Amino acid sequence: MTAQVNRAVTQTRTARAMLRPVLQSNLSLRTKIGIYKTYIRSQLTYASPAWYALCSDAQRRRMQAQQNCVLRMCADAGRYVRNDVIARDLAVPSVEEFVRRLARTMFSRADASHHPHLRDLAPLHARPPDATRALPRDLLRTAGTKQGDG
Known part of the structure; x- marks a missing residue:
């Protein structure tokens, strides 16, 4: 996913x-x-429910850093103010929280659709427990799970 994140x-x-x-x-x-x-x-999160689960932790940090730079610029905050404080005060969720919300909305709409091809969009397949590659529907799980090295 390096090219997509870049x-x-x-x-x-x-x-x-x-x-x-x-x-x-x-x-x-x-x-x-x-x-x-x-x-x-x-632009940062375009089509992200489809590819964000495949990103490594470093790639996710790069995306979050872009949001942090913009929020700091908007708030005219000094370098001593923590990024999480700025985001909390501005009521802007992290990139990961935002993408999870997008994925939840997308998959719930697809699952509730009367079109069969949409209901089968990225189905949740049974995988072996040692599988390390995350899939797009894995974004719907809790925020504390490991998402892969993509």
Whole structure:
């Protein structure tokens, strides 16, 4: 998944650079967060329910770092303020929490669909207990599980 994550991070950096004057302006914090969610987070998490489970921990940290940079810029927070404090105060979930919510919504809609081809979207197959590769539907499990090295 290296190429996918590299593409997402590169697009996010480009969008952040282009929006820097807006994100550092005197706009309201609510507006800045809306701009982040619309232009930057959408590029960072595009189609992520399909590929995020295959990412390694390092790739996930790279994606989270992009969000942290933008939120710090929006809040005009100094380097001494922790990233989790900024995200909590701005009420922005982590990238992983957001992708899990997207996956939960996508799979629940697919499972409830009256179209048979959608109901069979990424079925949950029985796998051996020693299988290390995560599958997209594994995002629906709790946040504490290991997701693979992709």
